[in-house]
Structures are given as structure tokens and as C-alpha cells.
Amino acid sequence: MSGVVTLKINGIDVGAQENETILDVARENDIFIPTLCYLEGLSRIGACRLCLVEVKGISKLLPACATTVAEGMEVFTDTDRLRKYRRLIVEMLFTEGNHVCSVCVANGHCELQTLAQQHEIDYVSLPYLYPQRTVDASHERFVFDHNRCVLCTRCVRVCDEVEGAHTWDIRGRGIESGVITDLNQPWGTSVTCTSCGKCVQACPTGALFMKGKSVGEMVHSPSFLTFLAQMREAKK
Amino acid sequence: MTKKRLATVWLDGCSGCHMSFLDIDERLLLLADKLDLVYSPLVDQKTFPDKVDITLVEGAVSSEEDLHKIQHIRAHTRILVAFGDCAVTGNVPSLRNSVGAESVLRRAYMEPDLINPQFPTDVIPALLPVVRPVHAVVKVDVHIPGCPPSADTIFSVVSDLLSGKSPEVMTSTHFGA
Numbered sequence: 001m002s003g004v005v006t007l008k009i010n011g012i013d014v015g016a017q018e019n020e021t022i023l024d025v026a027r028e029n030d031i032f033i034p035t036l037c038y039l040e041g042l043s044r045i046g047a048c049r050l051c052l053v054e055v056k057g058i059s060k061l062l063p064a065c066a067t068t069v070a071e072g073m074e075v076f077t078d079t080d081r082l083r084k085y086r087r088l089i090v091e092m093l094f095t096e097g098n099h100v101c102s103v104c105v106a107n108g109h110c111e112l113q114t115l116a117q118q119h120e121i122d123y124v125s126l127p128y129l130y131p132q133r134t135v136d137a138s139h140e141r142f143v144f145d146h147n148r149c150v151l152c153t154r155c156v157r158v159c160d161e162v163e164g165a166h167t168w169d170i171r172g173r174g175i176e177s178g179v180i181t182d183l184n185q186p187w188g189t190s191v192t193c194t195s196c197g198k199c200v201q202a203c204p205t206g207a208l209f210m211k212g213k214s215v216g217e218m219v220h221s222p223s224f225l226t227f228l229a230q231m232r233e234a235k236k
Numbered sequence: 237m238t239k240k241r242l243a244t245v246w247l248d249g250c251s252g253c254h255m256s257f258l259d260i261d262e263r264l265l266l267l268a269d270k271l272d273l274v275y276s277p278l279v280d281q282k283t284f285p286d287k288v289d290i291t292l293v294e295g296a297v298s299s300e301e302d303l304h305k306i307q308h309i310r311a312h313t314r315i316l317v318a319f320g321d322c323a324v325t326g327n328v329p330s331l332r333n334s335v336g337a338e339s340v341l342r343r344a345y346m347e348p349d350l351i352n353p354q355f356p357t358d359v360i361p362a363l364l365p366v367v368r369p370v371h372a373v374v375k376v377d378v379h380i381p382g383c384p385p386s387a388d389t390i391f392s393v394v395s396d397l398l399s400g401k402s403p404e405v406m407t408s409t410h411f412g413a
Contacts, residue, residue, distance in 0.1 A: 094325075098331070098334060099411075100325075100327055100328060100330070100331060100412075101321070101383070101410075101411040101412025102321055102327055102328065102383035102411075102412045103328060103331075104412065107412045108412070110412075113410060113411055113412060116410060116411055117406065117410035117411075120406040121406075121411075122324070122379040122380075122381055122405055122406055123318065123324050123325070123369065123371055123376070123379040123381070124325065124369075125371075127372065128325075128326065128330070128333070128369075130330070130333035130334045130366070131334060132334045132335070133334070
């Protein structure tokens with residue numbers, strides 16, 4: 001049968017379509033690879049680096065969400081080296097923002113918090129940066145809290161690729177980066193925002209939430225965005 | 237069996253971790269057989285004793301007094317435990333770090349409509365410029381995240397420490413738990 005490849009993940013033989021990514025194949029086979037910026041149905045940008053895997057014969061680490069499988073590939077998803085880097089990445093995400101889980105709207109429903117527990121992060125060894133960040137509550141239904149943003153850009157992509165509004169974008173470079181609405185103006189004054197709320201549902205942390213939600217009350221439903229994208233794909 | 241010497245201290249926190257410790261309920265009697273509580277907000281002992289086996293530290297390091305205390309405690313403790321999110325991450329006390337100590341003092345002592353607004357100069361310990369988690373100041377041996385850690389988590393970690401085992405912490409708690 002053409003278009004089918006076989007490869008090994010953690011020593012287990014698996015079959016895959018030749019255009020699938022390592023992450024797709026791993027998930028089909030119930031092999032856990034952590035992700036953050038990845039959301040099924042949106043474009044794959046390999047930005048958060050949490051899904052990095054080792055591939056035999058390649059010295060650098062590859063993002064599983066953006067790497068296509070190949071015949072005979074030998075992938076390792078859970079090595080000491082990967083665990084070390086993943087822990088460091090999660091720690092850096094905690095230090096770069098102001099993530100105070102106990103008073104966050106997304107406490108108990110946050111992908112960053114879950115990642116920390118999955119990686120058994122009992123404390124953050126890097127120094128916290130305590131950046132000065134703002135909260136934009138100018139939209140009539142939603143709030144954006146820059147303190148909790150991990151710059152995964154799921155909001156940017158869902159707004160552009162699923163809603164087609166492209167209200168969200170990124171400004172700045174490196175540690176100065178931040179997401180913006182329209183021309184870096186208060187969200188409530190945006191002329192492109194349709195108030196559909198897809199960005200809110202896509203957010204992995206407590207950065208985007210519905211007004212009126214208190215600590216631990218904001219439960220996101222990113223899976224409905226995946227459903228939307230799949231239905232659209234089926235229509236084509 | 238000789239009893240282990242346990243201390244608990246309360247730096248910049250809300251005492252919720254101590255409340256959760258008391259929520260161990262009747263299992264406190266099981267612990268009491270294995271330990272002497274030599275210093276704690278729960279007992280009347282003014283000075284931190286020498287040769288403490290285990291100290292649970294609730295709260296972040298926020299003031300000159302906290303800093304002085306934690307250094308003294310570290311020097312006299314074998315196993316220092318960062319007890320709860322404030323001790324582990326800075327948590328709520330560290331919210332002031334992005335605006336600075338002076339702005340919170342101004343908010344509390346100058347902005348309200350007071351008869352004689354003034355910054356406190358004595359009695360109340362001076363605030364440090366930055367609130368820090370305990371491990372940023374002294375070496376910490378065990379971290380128990382949680383706001384507060386549950387009674388079950390505390391019981392299991394303290395029991396393990398009392399019997400000399402390396403405690404399983406992260407299976408039952410996390411930041412913000």
C-alpha cells in the first residue's frame with residue numbers, strides 16, 4: 001500500500017500515513033507527548049518547544065507537532081534529556097509572566113498548571129522576573145490579562161484561521177513580545193473583533209476569560225474549535 | 237524510638253497552610269506519638285530552638301524580620317520544608333513585586349483618608365524590595381506546593397519525613413491546589 005510508512009516510537013513499531021506528523025502518530029498510539037501551542041485544527045507553528053522529541057541519527061531535537069514521519073524513523077519521546085528541557089521550558093514560562101495559580105480564573109483548568117504537575121515541578125529554580133503587565137477589560141464580554149499570557153498564539157491563529165477576523169496579532173520581539181488587538185489598541189475599540197469568543201476558548205491559561213468569572217471558574221473548551229475545523233475540512 | 241523535633245513557622249502567608257495542617261484531624265494523634273512540636277504559632281514558645289529535625293515554613297520572605305528568621309531557622313534545622321505556595325513560589329505576597337514595595341505602603345498608609353498619614357518607621361518590620369520564595373533565600377530540602385496543600389498531602393509528607401523516607405509530593409498536589 002503506498003503512502004504508508006512504519007517507524008518506531010520508544011522502541012514500539014507503529015504504522016502511519018506518510019503525511020502525518022510524529023505527534024499525530026504518537027497520539028493515535030496513546031503515546032504521550034506534552035504540547036502547549038499546538039491545538040488540533042489550527043496551523044502548527046512548533047513555537048513552545050514542549051513537544052520536542054529525539055530522532056535517532058539527528059543531533060538536534062525536533063518538534064513532534066511540525067515534523068513529518070519518515071520510513072524507518074526511530075523516535076524517542078521520554079528521555080532524560082527531553083525531560084530536562086521540558087522542565088526548563090515550563091519553568092521559564094512561569095518566570096516570564098505573573099502566574100499566581102491560587103488566584104487565577106483558570107486555577108484547576110489551566111494547561112500550564114497541568115504541565116507543571118505532569119513534569120513534577122515542585123518549585124521553579126529560575127529567578128522570577130515579575131514583569132509589569134496590564135489587563136485589558138475594555139471588551140464588553142471578555143478580558144485579556146497579559147500577566148497570564150504564555151504567547152502560544154492560539155488566540156491569534158484561531159481568530160485568523162477559523163473565525164477569519166484576524167483581530168489578534170503579536171507585537172515586539174523576545175521578552176518584549178505581547179499579543180495585541182488590531183493596531184495595539186484596547187480590545188473594546190477593535191473594529192474587526194466579532195465577539196465570537198473563539199480566542200477565549202482557545203486560551204490554555206487564564207489570560208483570556210469571560211467577564212464575571214472568579215478564581216477557578218474559567219473552563220476553556222478548546223475541543224469545540226477542533227470540531228469546527230474538522231467539520232469545515234469535511235465540507236471542502 | 238526517639239521523637240523527632242518538629243517546628244512550624246509562619247512568614248508572609250495567610251495561615252491557611254497551618255489550618256490545613258490542623259485539618260489532619262485525628263491523625264494528629266498518630267503524628268504526636270512520633271514528634272515533639274518544639275516551635276510553632278500553635279504552641280507558646282518564643283524563641284526558635286537548636287537542633288530541630290524538620291521545620292515546615294509557611295509564607296514567603298517579605299520583610300527584614302522574615303529574612304532574619306529564615307536564616308536563623310535554616311542554621312538550626314536539618315530538613316527545611318517550603319510549606320505551601322507562598323513559601324514555594326511567592327504566591328499572593330509576591331503580587332506586589334511588579335509594582336514595588338513603596339506603592340503598597342503608600343496605598344495602605346498614605347492614600348486612605350487618615351488623620352495623620354505616615355509610613356511606619358518602627359515596630360513593624362521594613363518590607364524587602366522584592367518578595368521571594370524561601371528557596372531564593374536559603375537552601376530548601378522539600379517543597380510542598382498547594383494553596384494550601386491538602387491535609388492528606390501534609391499528613392503523607394510529614395509521615396514520610398518522620399520515618400526518614402524521601403516523600404512523594406507531586407502525586408497529590410500542584411501549584412494552586
